[in-house]
Amino acid sequence: MKTMTTVLAAALALALAGCAAEPEPAAPTPAPTAAQDTPAATDDASAAAGGIALAAQARVVLAEVQGSGVTGELTFDPDGDALRLHGEVRGLAPGSVHGFHVHETGDCSAPDATSAGGHFNPGQMQHGDRQSEGPHHAGDMPNLTAGDDGVGRVDIRLQGLQIDGDADRDVVGRAVIVHAQADDYATQPTGNAGARIACGVVELVQPAPDYQGPAS
Structure with missing residues (x-):
C-alpha cells in the first residue's frame, strides 16, 4: 500500500509540474485604429526624398477679346x-x-489685351521662327491653323521653357495670346500678326497627378 501511495503521489506531482510549465495564452492583438490603417500623408519634399519627383503642370483658359x-x-x-503645350482654340x-x-505679363484686363505686354523675351532676342535655326523670342510659337470646324488643335514642344522654376524660362504668370492674322516671323518685334483676339493667363496646377519622376 505504501508503494502504491508513493507512485500516485509522484504521478500527481508530475501532472502539477506539467500544468505549471504550460504557457499562458497570449493576449489578442488589438485591431489597428483608423489612423494606423491610413498611411501618413507626405508633403512634396518628403515624396521627392523618397525618390518620387512631383512635377508641376500649368493651364490656360483663353477668353475672347473685343467680342x-x-x-x-x-x-x-x-x-x-x-x-509640351496641348489643347484647343475654338471659334476661329x-x-x-x-x-x-x-506674352510677358499675365494680365488680360485691357479691352484689347495690350495689358499682357509684348512677347515673352527674357533673352532680348529678335522675333523669329522657333522652328528655324535663327534667333527667336522665348514666347514665339508656331502659327495656329484652324481646321474646317474652326478649331485650332495645339500639340507642340517648346524647348527652353519650364514651369515653376527659373524666372527667365518660367511660363507661369505669363499670358498666351491668339492674334487675328498669321505671324510673318520677320516684322520686328511682333510678326505683324494683328489684333489680339484671345487672351489667357498661365496658372500653376500643383502637382501633375500622374507624374512619377524620371525613369531610373
Missing part, C-alpha cells in the same frame, strides 16, 4: 528640358492662320 468669339483651354506639361474661321505667342 471675337475665340476661346479655348491649353495645358503645359513638362517634357524633359522643354514644355475655318482654315484661318493665327499668330500665337506667350
Whole structure:
C-alpha cells in the first residue's frame, strides 16, 4: 500500500509540474485604429526624398477679346528640358492662320489685351521662327491653323521653357495670346500678326497627378 501511495503521489506531482510549465495564452492583438490603417500623408519634399519627383503642370483658359468669339483651354506639361503645350482654340474661321505667342505679363484686363505686354523675351532676342535655326523670342510659337470646324488643335514642344522654376524660362504668370492674322516671323518685334483676339493667363496646377519622376 505504501508503494502504491508513493507512485500516485509522484504521478500527481508530475501532472502539477506539467500544468505549471504550460504557457499562458497570449493576449489578442488589438485591431489597428483608423489612423494606423491610413498611411501618413507626405508633403512634396518628403515624396521627392523618397525618390518620387512631383512635377508641376500649368493651364490656360483663353477668353475672347473685343467680342471675337475665340476661346479655348491649353495645358503645359513638362517634357524633359522643354514644355509640351496641348489643347484647343475654338471659334476661329475655318482654315484661318493665327499668330500665337506667350506674352510677358499675365494680365488680360485691357479691352484689347495690350495689358499682357509684348512677347515673352527674357533673352532680348529678335522675333523669329522657333522652328528655324535663327534667333527667336522665348514666347514665339508656331502659327495656329484652324481646321474646317474652326478649331485650332495645339500639340507642340517648346524647348527652353519650364514651369515653376527659373524666372527667365518660367511660363507661369505669363499670358498666351491668339492674334487675328498669321505671324510673318520677320516684322520686328511682333510678326505683324494683328489684333489680339484671345487672351489667357498661365496658372500653376500643383502637382501633375500622374507624374512619377524620371525613369531610373
